[in-house]
Amino acid sequence: MDWIIELREVDYAVAGHAVFKGLNLKVAPGQVSAIMGPSGTGKTTLLKLITGQIAPTRGEVWVNGQNLASLSSAQLYALRGRMGYLFQNGALLTDLSVFENVAFPLREHQQLPEATLVRQVLATLESVGLRGAAALKPAELSGGMARRVALARAMVTQPEILLYDEPFAGLDPIALGVVLRLIRATNDALKLTSLVVSHDVHEIEKLADQIAIVADGRVIISGSPKALSESRDALVQQFLTGAPDGPVPFNYPAPAFDAHVAAWLGE
Amino acid sequence: MNAIAMIRRIGQFTHFGLQLLARVAVLWQRPKLVVEQVFNTGARSLSIIMLSGLFLGMVLGLQGYDLLRRFGSTESLGTAVALGLLRELGPVVTALLFAGRAGTALTSEIGLMAATDQLAAMDMMAVDPLKRIGVPRFLGSVISLPLLAAIFAVMGLTGAHLIGVSLMGVDAGQFWSQMRASVGLNDVMEGIVKSVLFGAVLGMIAVFEGFSGEPTPEGVGQATTRTVVLSSVAVLALDYLVTAVLL
Numbered sequence: 001m002d003w004i005i006e007l008r009e010v011d012y013a014v015a016g017h018a019v020f021k022g023l024n025l026k027v028a029p030g031q032v033s034a035i036m037g038p039s040g041t042g043k044t045t046l047l048k049l050i051t052g053q054i055a056p057t058r059g060e061v062w063v064n065g066q067n068l069a070s071l072s073s074a075q076l077y078a079l080r081g082r083m084g085y086l087f088q089n090g091a092l093l094t095d096l097s098v099f100e101n102v103a104f105p106l107r108e109h110q111q112l113p114e115a116t117l118v119r120q121v122l123a124t125l126e127s128v129g130l131r132g133a134a135a136l137k138p139a140e141l142s143g144g145m146a147r148r149v150a151l152a153r154a155m156v157t158q159p160e161i162l163l164y165d166e167p168f169a170g171l172d173p174i175a176l177g178v179v180l181r182l183i184r185a186t187n188d189a190l191k192l193t194s195l196v197v198s199h200d201v202h203e204i205e206k207l208a209d210q211i212a213i214v215a216d217g218r219v220i221i222s223g224s225p226k227a228l229s230e231s232r233d234a235l236v237q238q239f240l241t242g243a244p245d246g247p248v249p250f251n252y253p254a255p256a257f258d259a260h261v262a263a264w265l266g267e
Numbered sequence: 268m269n270a271i272a273m274i275r276r277i278g279q280f281t282h283f284g285l286q287l288l289a290r291v292a293v294l295w296q297r298p299k300l301v302v303e304q305v306f307n308t309g310a311r312s313l314s315i316i317m318l319s320g321l322f323l324g325m326v327l328g329l330q331g332y333d334l335l336r337r338f339g340s341t342e343s344l345g346t347a348v349a350l351g352l353l354r355e356l357g358p359v360v361t362a363l364l365f366a367g368r369a370g371t372a373l374t375s376e377i378g379l380m381a382a383t384d385q386l387a388a389m390d391m392m393a394v395d396p397l398k399r400i401g402v403p404r405f406l407g408s409v410i411s412l413p414l415l416a417a418i419f420a421v422m423g424l425t426g427a428h429l430i431g432v433s434l435m436g437v438d439a440g441q442f443w444s445q446m447r448a449s450v451g452l453n454d455v456m457e458g459i460v461k462s463v464l465f466g467a468v469l470g471m472i473a474v475f476e477g478f479s480g481e482p483t484p485e486g487v488g489q490a491t492t493r494t495v496v497l498s499s500v501a502v503l504a505l506d507y508l509v510t511a512v513l514l
């Protein structure tokens with residue numbers, strides 16, 4: 001099987017602190033895959049590696065059969081032109097209207113006749129239910145709406161790969177249901193590959209075809225949601241059931257309580 | 268800041284400046300983006316520049332009149348004020364005001380775009396943020412600063428005329444004819460060279476600080492302060508250098 005995204009033995013360190021050590025990840029085309037893991041395990045960093053925003057200290061990142069390290073910046077931009085990326089906060093351009101935000105990648109890269117562009121932008125906005133909001137500014141949108149506009153902007157160029165960074169964070173149940181359905185519908189309608197980074201266990205179990213859990217700088221387990229829920233690994237179980245204590249401790253490392261008090265008082 | 272950090276920062280700034288210059292083709296590829304920035308940085312600074320120019324001219328009129336009266340040559344007031352404004356005060360004061368008004372706005376705008384992932388989002392849409400955001404703002408400064416300096420000088424002359432001629436009674440014919448006789452094209456050129464140079468340096472500093480600052484609220488604040496401080500020092504130091512070379 002050909003993998004559309006593949007990370008081979010990737011190490012990544014920031015200021016001497018190792019984020020990933022020998023991480024391997026394979027993403028199959030045409031599916032919704034999810035990367036899960038406790039906060040602070042570098043899930044967003046993983047997306048940045050896949051999009052070439054940062055380079056691994058060791059190992060290789062392959063996307064669409066190309067090794068990112070071997071690409072010139074023009075080739076990297078060409079590859080990114082075939083990817084969509086949904087930022088956690090939407091990252092809409094604040095000085096442009098909703099319509100112009102969605103039109104932005106088209107105006108920058110394709111010389112479309114205005115009539116075609118307007119149709120395409122409004123149709124994409126319609127698919128996220130926000131055609132009526134086309135004239136609004138990003139500041140006038142709720143968090144859920146902003147994320148849907150960002151999704152429309154990521155979809156409008158008809159990418160082959162869509163990456164989602166925490167698409168469910170901070171959404172109310174209705175907006176969450178809408179985004180969940182949109183991710184699945186977009187994936188199936190456009191026949192693309194979706195990679196979702198999240199720590200929302202229940203949403204991901206409903207949505208994803210494949211799940212990989214990242215902890216301790218590597219992928220500790222990957223497979224279908226069903227296979228994962230049957231895993232006996234203590235960390236996997238803690239994560240999936242949301243137990244407060246386990247391999248990931250509840251307490252941040254600290255000295256004994258009385259010693260801590262004394263140290264704090266400078267005795 | 269220790270010496271190594273300072274040298275590294277100078278290196279970053281030089282590297283950044285070269286990257287900006289390598290992308291100036293935006294000027295004829297996307298002229299609309301540059302025009303927008305000439306409006307944002309230039310047209311929006313007009314009122315502060317005009318008002319300051321008028322007051323500075325009025326002060327020059329008073330001081331110049333008082334000085335020249337001691338030598339009995341008040342009819343040279345026009346020449347003195349015009350030379351001062353065209354060669355020095357026009358470009359320098361305009362640049363200092365511009366750093367405070369437009370430079371800070373540029374740095375904080377770009378810094379906030381970085382803090383809210385807008386620059387990263389452009390990068391992910393295969394749009395070079397330096398080219399789309401940085402270069403038009405840099406070119407906007409290069410174009411608008413000389414224009415503002417010219418307007419500043421005109422307003423200054425108006426102010427000096429108002430005080431010298433209308434209030435102190437210097438002969439209007441003398442005021443203008445002496446000026447025309449002794450102010451040459453090279454005086455005007457000196458002002459133009461300076462203000463284009465200041466525009467380039469201020470634009471580069473403001474854009475650099477915006478792109479390189481910490482993408483946090485404190486980081487944007489600090490970057491904005493650095494823009495004003497660096498710009499002011501750079502303008503005065505450069506002014507000396509250019510004057511020494513041109514005189």
